[in-house]
Amino acid sequence: MPDDASRPSIRDVRAELQVSKWLSPIHVLLTFRAPTIAAHAQPGQFVHLRVSAFGNSPLLRRPFSIAGANLADGTIRLLVRTVGRGTFMLGELFPGGELPALGPLGRPFPEIEKGREVVLVAGGVGVAPLLFYAATRDHDTKVALYGAEAELALVLADELAEHCDRTQLATDDGSVGHHGFVTDLLPETLGGLRDPVVLACGPRPMMAKTAAECRTRGVPCYVSFEAWLGCGVGACLGCVIPAAGEPRAYVRVCRDGPVFDADEVGWDLLR
Ligand SMILES: Cc1cc2nc3c(=O)[nH]c(=O)nc-3n(C[C@H](O)[C@H](O)[C@H](O)COP(=O)(O)OP(=O)(O)OC[C@H]3O[C@@H](n4cnc5c(N)ncnc54)[C@H](O)[C@@H]3O)c2cc1C
Numbered sequence: 226m227p228d229d230a231s232r233p234s235i236r237d238v239r240a241e242l243q244v245s246k247w248l249s250p251i252h253v254l255l256t257f258r259a260p261t262i263a264a265h266a267q268p269g270q271f272v273h274l275r276v277s278a279f280g281n282s283p284l285l286r287r288p289f290s291i292a293g294a295n296l297a298d299g300t301i302r303l304l305v306r307t308v309g310r311g312t313f314m315l316g317e318l319f320p321g322g323e324l325p326a327l328g329p330l331g332r333p334f335p336e337i338e339k340g341r342e343v344v345l346v347a348g349g350v351g352v353a354p355l356l357f358y359a360a361t362r363d364h365d366t367k368v369a370l371y372g373a374e375a376e377l378a379l380v381l382a383d384e385l386a387e388h389c390d391r392t393q394l395a396t397d398d399g400s401v402g403h404h405g406f407v408t409d410l411l412p413e414t415l416g417g418l419r420d421p422v423v424l425a426c427g428p429r430p431m432m433a434k435t436a437a438e439c440r441t442r443g444v445p446c447y448v449s450f451e452a453w454l455g456c457g458v459g460a461c462l463g464c465v466i467p468a469a470g471e472p473r474a475y476v477r478v479c480r481d482g483p484v485f486d487a488d489e490v491g492w493d494l495l496r
Contacts, residue, residue: 273288278325343421
């Protein structure tokens with residue numbers, strides 16, 4: 226785990242919504258003006274948003290990966306899948322509305338040596354931090370594998386493809402790309418590369434399969450986790466997942482992650 230003293234301080238700001246754009250019936254892309262967060266954000270980090278501008282309901286903030294940061298206009302982008310009360314409230318926010326935002330939080334993806342081939346494995350809204358990575362990190366080869374339940378849910382696929390040398394899609398229903406899981410594409414992709422590193426974000430079974438495939442081949446793999454967060458800053462321990470190695474050892478998704486070396490995770494004990 227990195228030394229806490231090496232982390233930049235967290236900003237608690239009022240983020241003003243500038244643009245709200247629906248990409249599908251359940252996905253909304255939000256652009257907030259939050260210059261101090263934009264200036265320090267790194268791919269893999271997240272913001273913890275209070276979803277109501279006034280009052281305390283819902284009480285807990287909601288975490289979202291930073292999908293992009295623009296230094297020139299001081300904005301950050303969040304890709305939100307509406308699944309419950311908090312995310313529906315975000316979808317209904319009008320431009321000009323302001324929300325308290327804490328960030329950037331968490332451990333980002335590591336710096337990968339330029340000469341290595343980077344393979345991005347995205348599942349659903351797991352595309353958000355990987356799009357930020359693809360747009361801001363230079364590598365000789367960037368390959369994206371992006372899967373979702375159907376074509377409609379493969380939001381921002383064109384933008385991801387713009388930043389990658391090769392992009393392959395997969396859908397559960399076969400509406401576009403490979404008919405099946407995105408992880409089905411991994412063996413052939415990794416087999417064709419010289420010195421790959423894998424970065425993954427998506428549902429836990431997808432990341433477990435990705436980590437297992439990488440372990441078999443001796444390929445470094447970093448995974449970004451979602452979990453139910455309470456405080457978002459490492460105090461409440463509500464978001465822990467099993468750590469590799471010792472029994473009954475845990476790591477905090479919000480503070481030690483959300484990005485982990487796949488070898489740090491106790492995959493066998495993960496639910
Ligand atoms: C580090 C991190 C980054 C995230 N990045 C994104 C992102 O970029 N885009 C995005 O859409 N979502 C992201 N999430 C998940 C997002 O925070 C939850 O979907 C959101 O908090 C749900 O709030 P709600 O009030 O709408 O749902 P609630 O009413 O609280 O819950 C509704 C349902 O949503 C599911 N759910 C709720 N919270 C989570 C969670 N944390 N993880 C998985 N499932 C959950 C459960 O099935 C629950 O039954 C991220 C989570 C973490 C921890």
